[in-house]
Amino acid sequence: MLQFKITDSEFKLIRDFIYDHAGINLSDEKKTLVTSRLSKRLRHYSLNSFKEYFDLMIASPKDGEQQVAVDLLTTNETYFFREPKHFAFLEKEVLPNWKGRGPLRVWSAASSTGEEAYSIAMLLDDMLGNRPWEIFGSDISSRVLKSAQQGHYIQNRIDGIPKEYLRKYCLKGTGDHEGTLLIDSSLRKKVRFAPVNLKRPLGNVGEFDIIFLRNVLIYFDIETKRQIIRQLVEKMHPDGYLFIGHSESLKGIHDGLETVMPTVYQKI
Numbered sequence: 001m002l003q004f005k006i007t008d009s010e011f012k013l014i015r016d017f018i019y020d021h022a023g024i025n026l027s028d029e030k031k032t033l034v035t036s037r038l039s040k041r042l043r044h045y046s047l048n049s050f051k052e053y054f055d056l057m058i059a060s061p062k063d064g065e066q067q068v069a070v071d072l073l074t075t076n077e078t079y080f081f082r083e084p085k086h087f088a089f090l091e092k093e094v095l096p097n098w099k100g101r102g103p104l105r106v107w108s109a110a111s112s113t114g115e116e117a118y119s120i121a122m123l124l125d126d127m128l129g130n131r132p133w134e135i136f137g138s139d140i141s142s143r144v145l146k147s148a149q150q151g152h153y154i155q156n157r158i159d160g161i162p163k164e165y166l167r168k169y170c171l172k173g174t175g176d177h178e179g180t181l182l183i184d185s186s187l188r189k190k191v192r193f194a195p196v197n198l199k200r201p202l203g204n205v206g207e208f209d210i211i212f213l214r215n216v217l218i219y220f221d222i223e224t225k226r227q228i229i230r231q232l233v234e235k236m237h238p239d240g241y242l243f244i245g246h247s248e249s250l251k252g253i254h255d256g257l258e259t260v261m262p263t264v265y266q267k268i
């Protein structure tokens with residue numbers, strides 16, 4: 001198979017594009033990753049260089065090849081009940097003490113393929129009984145949102161789901177669907193997914209009691225992080241909670257938030 005090489009100036013074009021568009025900060029070490037992820041598009045269009053691909057992509061509509069490039073350049077790794085301490089904190093501290101009158105609103109703000117949003121949904125359904133709740137999942141990648149909406153996963157990716165929840169909220173595939181699992185429709189109905197680019201104004205998403213913003217801040221520089229956190233805090237109810245990933249930090253940029261425990265913040 002034809003192997004493509006990316007020049008420094010081509011890498012810079014792509015790096016500037018994804019930074020301007022998504023806030024994602026690609027270091028020089030990501031050259032190999034960019035080459036391998038975009039090479040298939042050069043083959044698809046029978047192009048000879050990344051410059052040709054860049055020109056084609058920039059000339060295309062935002063929801064055309066530009067979106068394909070964003071889908072390919074984002075890293076979407078996720079799994080059910082990732083970072084279990086956060087779920088334990090929700091279960092033991094947040095949900096039993098929640099006094100809100102309307103529905104409890106939770107936002108999985110970089111949801112990837114939906115495992116995070118459905119993990120939260122299982123916990124809320126189990127803990128809140130008849131009290132109303134809703135979850136909004138969003139991401140910049142339209143490809144991952146499509147699979148999030150389907151709620152259909154391959155069996156070997158479901159390790160983190162507690163056995164009781166597997167029985168209660170997941171349908172095991174049979175026949176053609178052997179080896180897969182479908183999130184029960186009663187849960188899927190309460191989880192809505194839509195595209196949101198955190199780098200842009202957030203639009204009318206409403207206000208939230210809990211926001212999960214996990215394992216996405218690592219891709220941003222400090223200025224972008226600051227801008228995103230400022231926007232998200234505006235969308236939180238007073239006393240609302242913000243969760244970030246365990247390898248992430250809000251050092252110096254958590255205005256309007258106080259630390260409850262490492263990686264968990266509450267709006268002041």
Ligand SMILES: C[S@@+](CC[C@H](N)C(=O)[O-])C[C@H]1O[C@@H](n2cnc3c(N)ncnc32)[C@H](O)[C@@H]1O
Nearest residue numbers: 022074076078110112140141197198214215216
């Ligand atoms: C590693 S996944 C994290 C998934 C999940 N939150 C978790 O912790 O398992 C990071 C996600 O952030 C999304 N992302 C990157 N930049 C974004 C942006 N500017 N706006 C919204 N989502 C973005 C990517 O598309 C990707 O799906």
